[in-house]
Amino acid sequence: MPNSPLVPTVRRRRLGASLRRLRNEAGMTLDSAAGAMGWKGPKLSKIEGATQSIRPADVDALLTVYGVEDTRVRDALGALARDAGKKGWWQTYSAIVSPTYADYISLETDAETICAWSPLIVPGLLQTAAYARETIGGVTTSRTPEEVAALTEVRMARQSVLSRPGTAPELWAIIHEAALHQRFAVRPTTMREQLRRLLDVSEMPNVTVQLMPLDSTPHPGVVGGFTLTGFPQPMPSVVLLENLSGATYVEGDDATPFARAFERIRAAALPVEDSLARIAELEEGHRK
Structure with missing residues (x-):
C-alpha cells in the first residue's frame, strides 16, 4: 500500500x-x-x-x-x-534474524563493494561453518544451541553473494593477526581450517585479504572494527558498527570518515602477498 x-x-x-x-x-x-x-x-x-x-x-x-x-x-x-520492500531468503529465519541483521543482509545483497576492518574476528563472509558455530556460540548470552545452529546456517548462506554470477561485490577484508591466534577448545582443528579457508577464498578475483601485523604502527582502526558497504552512484555508502546490543548504521556523508580511515588501515597492514604468506605460515604451524 x-x-x-x-x-x-x-x-x-x-x-x-x-x-x-x-x-x-x-x-x-x-x-x-x-x-x-x-x-x-x-x-x-x-x-x-x-x-x-x-x-x-x-x-x-x-x-x-x-x-x-x-x-x-x-x-x-x-x-x-x-x-525496497522485497523479502529475501533470510526471511525464512525471521524468528532468529533481528530486523537490523536482516537490514545488513540486504545491504550485502545490494553492495557493489564491501570493505571490512575486523580486529577481533574473521569476517562472516570468510568464515568456515565450524568457526562460525563456535564464535556465535561463544559471544551469545541468550541463544539456544538450536538458534546457534540456525544462525550458523544464515552466515553460511550469506557467503553465496561472493560467487554470484556477474554481480558479486568486491570484498576487501583486513583482519588483525591477533584474531588468527584464537584458541578453540571444542574443536582444535577449527583455526587451521579457517586459515586454509582464508587462503582459498583469497584466490577469488573479487576477494582481497590483508593482515594487520601484531607490531603495526598506530592507525584509525585501533578504535574498533567496521564494515563499509558501497553501492552504485548516487546511492550513499553505509557503515555497519556491531556490539553486544546489536548493530548501528552510519549513512550518507557520515560514512565518509570511515572510507578515509579504511585507506589508512589498508596502508598500515601488510601488503597482500605478505599477508597471504603469513596466513600460510600460521596454517602450517597448526599442522605440527
Missing part, C-alpha cells in the same frame, strides 16, 4: 537519502518538488524519510523533475524502489 506508514528499512533510507540529495542539487524545496508531482509536501517528506514507499514509475517521474538524465542513476534508484 503506497500511502501506508512503513518501517524505515536501510533500503528505503538509502532511496530517500538519494532522492533528498538530488532534490537539493536541483535547488527545489519539498513543496515545489511535491507540487510538480501533484503531491503535497508531507508525502515527499515521508518518502525522503523512508516512512512511505514510492513506486518505481514515480521515482522515474521525480528524477525527470530533478533533471536527472544519467541512465545509471535512474536505473539504480528505480531498482531500489522495486526492491
Whole structure:
C-alpha cells in the first residue's frame, strides 16, 4: 500500500537519502518538488524519510523533475524502489534474524563493494561453518544451541553473494593477526581450517585479504572494527558498527570518515602477498 506508514528499512533510507540529495542539487524545496508531482509536501517528506514507499514509475517521474538524465542513476534508484520492500531468503529465519541483521543482509545483497576492518574476528563472509558455530556460540548470552545452529546456517548462506554470477561485490577484508591466534577448545582443528579457508577464498578475483601485523604502527582502526558497504552512484555508502546490543548504521556523508580511515588501515597492514604468506605460515604451524 503506497500511502501506508512503513518501517524505515536501510533500503528505503538509502532511496530517500538519494532522492533528498538530488532534490537539493536541483535547488527545489519539498513543496515545489511535491507540487510538480501533484503531491503535497508531507508525502515527499515521508518518502525522503523512508516512512512511505514510492513506486518505481514515480521515482522515474521525480528524477525527470530533478533533471536527472544519467541512465545509471535512474536505473539504480528505480531498482531500489522495486526492491525496497522485497523479502529475501533470510526471511525464512525471521524468528532468529533481528530486523537490523536482516537490514545488513540486504545491504550485502545490494553492495557493489564491501570493505571490512575486523580486529577481533574473521569476517562472516570468510568464515568456515565450524568457526562460525563456535564464535556465535561463544559471544551469545541468550541463544539456544538450536538458534546457534540456525544462525550458523544464515552466515553460511550469506557467503553465496561472493560467487554470484556477474554481480558479486568486491570484498576487501583486513583482519588483525591477533584474531588468527584464537584458541578453540571444542574443536582444535577449527583455526587451521579457517586459515586454509582464508587462503582459498583469497584466490577469488573479487576477494582481497590483508593482515594487520601484531607490531603495526598506530592507525584509525585501533578504535574498533567496521564494515563499509558501497553501492552504485548516487546511492550513499553505509557503515555497519556491531556490539553486544546489536548493530548501528552510519549513512550518507557520515560514512565518509570511515572510507578515509579504511585507506589508512589498508596502508598500515601488510601488503597482500605478505599477508597471504603469513596466513600460510600460521596454517602450517597448526599442522605440527
